[in-house]
Every structure is written in structure tokens, then in C-alpha cells.
Amino acid sequence: MISIVLNDEVVTVSIGTSLVKVLEHQTIALDAVAIALNSEVVPRSRWPHIVCQQDDQLEVFSVVAGG
Known part of the structure; x- marks a missing residue:
């Protein structure tokens, strides 16, 4: 097992x-x-x-369409 930081957690x-597996596991x-x-x-x-x-920093952002 390793520890990563996902959105400051x-x-x-x-x-x-x-x-992809990280996102799926977090139901994102x-x-x-992005x-x-x-x-x-x-x-x-x-x-x-x-x-x-180990110690990767992941930031997941919602994609918002707009104009």
C-alpha cells in the first residue's frame, strides 16, 4: 500500500x-x-x-461548461 494526497486528503x-482506478474507487x-x-x-x-x-498529489476538478 502507498499513500497519495487526493484533493488535500x-x-x-x-x-x-x-x-482511473483511484477515481473509480472514490466513485468519481x-x-x-480533469x-x-x-x-x-x-x-x-x-x-x-x-x-x-508514494506521496503523489492529485487534484480532481469538476469540468463545467459555460460561456
Whole structure:
């Protein structure tokens, strides 16, 4: 197990957990958010391929359409 920070809250996940799995475990809708990993926005296409590391900082933002 490793610890990551998700929106300022420490969360424990299994070694090898992808960004997608973190969101699914937290019941966050994948189609309505954007992710910054260690202060860098991550393209949605990379989410399944990025594995969380100890002390990663994840910020999940709601995507809001507007004009």
C-alpha cells in the first residue's frame, strides 16, 4: 500500500493503482472531471496508463461548461 494526497486528503491505495482506478474507487465520474498530478494537468487518454507513486498529489476538478 502507498499513500497519495487526493484533493488535500491522504488516501491509501494499492501499489500499481492507476489514476482511473483511484477515481473509480472514490466513485468519481470519469467523464466530468480533469486531473492534475503533482501540479501538471494529465490528458484523459493517459489516465489508465499512469500508476500512482508514494506521496503523489492529485487534484480532481469538476469540468463545467459555460460561456
